[in-house]
Structures are given as C-alpha cells and as structure tokens.
Amino acid sequence: MPPRPSAAPSREQRHRRILAALAGDPTVRISALATEFGVSAETVRRDIEALSRAGAVRRTYGGASVTHAAVQPVFQERERIAVAERARIGVAAAALVPDGAALMIDAGSTTAHLARALAARDFAGTVLTNSLAVAEACTAAAGIRILLCPGELYAAESAVYGAETQAFLARFNADLAFLGASGLTEEGISDVESRAAWVKRAMLARAARRVLLIDAGKFGMAHLERVAGLEALTELVTDAAPPPPIAAALAREKVQVILAPPSRG
Structure with missing residues (x-):
C-alpha cells in the first residue's frame, strides 16, 4: 500500500x-x-x-x-506572526524560572508570551520590565510583584525607553534576564531599534543568567544595531535548532540551546 x-x-x-x-x-x-x-x-x-x-x-x-535592516513590524502586528511558535518558546522559558526569582523581562512579542506563561503557572516572584504588555500579563498572578520601569512611552512597541529606563534597571540585580531580538547571527544579537538595544544591554549587565527568546525565523538575520555578542548570553530558547554556523558559534561561547517542545495535539 x-x-x-x-x-x-x-x-x-x-x-x-x-x-x-x-x-x-x-x-x-x-x-x-x-x-x-x-x-x-x-x-x-x-x-x-x-x-x-x-x-x-x-x-x-x-x-x-x-x-530593510532598520524596519520591523510594530508590536501589535508582530503579535500575529508565528503565534504558536512564540507561545511554545514562552512556556519553555517559564519552565526555567524558580519561584521567588527576580526577573528582568524585555519588551517584545515573544517575551509577552513568557509573561503569560508565568502568570498561568501562578509564578510568585519579582518582575522588572519596560513592557506594558508584560506588566499587564503579570497582573493575572497575584504572587508577582511588578516593577514597571520609568521612561518615555513608545506606543509602537507598547514599552518605555530612554535614560531613565536604563538608570532604573541599573539599581537592581536579577536572577534571570529574558530578552527578545530582531535577529541572531554568529556575530550576536541585533535589533532594529537603538532605544531597545540600550535597554537590552542594561538588562544583560544586571542578571546572573541571560536568556534570549527568539523564533527560528530570525536566525541569520542581521538588523541595524548589534546589541551584544553571543558571549553575553547564558541560554537561548527557540522553537527549532539553529543552522550549523550559528549553532557552532553558540557552542563556542557555551550558550545552552533549549528547544521548546512541540505543541500537544
């Protein structure tokens, strides 16, 4: 047959x-x-x-x-792209977080899925974020203490940025920082927005574990501003194995690659 x-x-x-x-x-x-x-x-x-x-x-x-390297969809439009993949990444990232942890969570559509996953499992701990979407998602769990960064609101990203945002983050220490990005290559993380890149760097500087959440559609994409090299990361959570050149570069920097399990059903 x-x-x-x-x-x-x-x-x-x-x-x-x-x-x-x-x-x-x-x-x-x-x-x-x-x-x-x-x-x-x-x-x-x-x-x-x-x-x-x-x-x-x-x-x-x-x-x-x-x-173009300097262009990306606004937050609300990105929320409608690769929804299932980003939801899986969010759940896998939430599994890395122990109760009581202090987290820094970057603004972005994938990190918003992480916040929803944390709230769904009734995470109890502290979340510092510059994202309105992340903060709103975290309000669904009574045990989450939310510290929302000050700064200038950028409506297209549903987030705040600027010198006040960076100075606020510099006051704190976090157990884990979760970041999104516009692209990932062997050279590191890149982003379309300079204002976002500076906030990401501030979070990377203040956390013991530094986790990038990115769907596989962004592998090999180099956008306007290089945020940091791969050595700045401790873990990568994604929905599919990186292509060999990126996988080799991650291995050289001892970045642990965590693949989100496929959806059930």
Missing part, C-alpha cells in the same frame, strides 16, 4: 517557513514555495500579502524579499 501523502502545512506553518526561508536567502519565489508546501501559487501569494501587510517581508515580482 503506497504511503499516505503528508498533509499540507497550515497557514501559520507556511508563514513561519517563508520567514525561515528568507533567513537563509534574501529572496524567495512563489512557485518554489508552492511546490515545497504542496499548495497552489495563489495560496502562497496570499501568505506573502499577509506577511507584507504585517511588515515582515517585502513583496517582489513573483515572490518576497527581506525587509
């Missing part, structure tokens, strides 16, 4: 794979993606249009290309 053909990937899986393909190649073709996914060219065209509206890719004739 011939093997049953595998099911075509879901819309969310296709979006994730398109972003992953662009991480290794600056352009992708609709025809090639349609063949790979086992779907029609029109289906892939709609996928690319959706990702383009979110600012994750640029449409080209017959395909898509990466966005």
Whole structure:
C-alpha cells in the first residue's frame, strides 16, 4: 500500500517557513514555495500579502524579499506572526524560572508570551520590565510583584525607553534576564531599534543568567544595531535548532540551546 501523502502545512506553518526561508536567502519565489508546501501559487501569494501587510517581508515580482535592516513590524502586528511558535518558546522559558526569582523581562512579542506563561503557572516572584504588555500579563498572578520601569512611552512597541529606563534597571540585580531580538547571527544579537538595544544591554549587565527568546525565523538575520555578542548570553530558547554556523558559534561561547517542545495535539 503506497504511503499516505503528508498533509499540507497550515497557514501559520507556511508563514513561519517563508520567514525561515528568507533567513537563509534574501529572496524567495512563489512557485518554489508552492511546490515545497504542496499548495497552489495563489495560496502562497496570499501568505506573502499577509506577511507584507504585517511588515515582515517585502513583496517582489513573483515572490518576497527581506525587509530593510532598520524596519520591523510594530508590536501589535508582530503579535500575529508565528503565534504558536512564540507561545511554545514562552512556556519553555517559564519552565526555567524558580519561584521567588527576580526577573528582568524585555519588551517584545515573544517575551509577552513568557509573561503569560508565568502568570498561568501562578509564578510568585519579582518582575522588572519596560513592557506594558508584560506588566499587564503579570497582573493575572497575584504572587508577582511588578516593577514597571520609568521612561518615555513608545506606543509602537507598547514599552518605555530612554535614560531613565536604563538608570532604573541599573539599581537592581536579577536572577534571570529574558530578552527578545530582531535577529541572531554568529556575530550576536541585533535589533532594529537603538532605544531597545540600550535597554537590552542594561538588562544583560544586571542578571546572573541571560536568556534570549527568539523564533527560528530570525536566525541569520542581521538588523541595524548589534546589541551584544553571543558571549553575553547564558541560554537561548527557540522553537527549532539553529543552522550549523550559528549553532557552532553558540557552542563556542557555551550558550545552552533549549528547544521548546512541540505543541500537544
């Protein structure tokens, strides 16, 4: 009996794979993606249009290309991309946190999933954050003490930044810092926003364990500002194994790679 053909990937899986393909190649073709996914060219065209509206890719004739190094979708749009993958990363990251710990949590869509996962397990401890979304998620758990950083509100990121934010963070010591980023290469972490990069550095400087949360679609992507080298990290939590060059660089710096388990069901 011939093997049953595998099911075509879901819309969310296709979006994730398109972003992953662009991480290794600056352009992708609709025809090639349609063949790979086992779907029609029109289906892939709609996928690319959706990702383009979110600012994750640029449409080209017959395909898509990466966005500019200094551009990324706003927070609310990023919340709709790779949702399942980021939720898995958030749950895996929350499993690293012992009750009573003091945490610094960066602003971002993946770190917001971490905050939701912490609240869901009734974490009891302290969270320092510059993210309104993280702070709001943490209010669901009565045992979380929330210290919200001062600073200038940047509505597009639902977060505060600036000199006051950095000075506030410098007053504290944390057991773990959880950061997001726009991209990760062998050279380190990069981000579109300079204001965000400075807050990330402030958190990295004040925590014993420094954990990057990033979905695999960002591997190989170098954005405008280099935040720090891989040596600044102790752990990486992601949804798929990094490509060999990045994996080798992480191993050289003794960064532990933690893969989020697949969703059940």
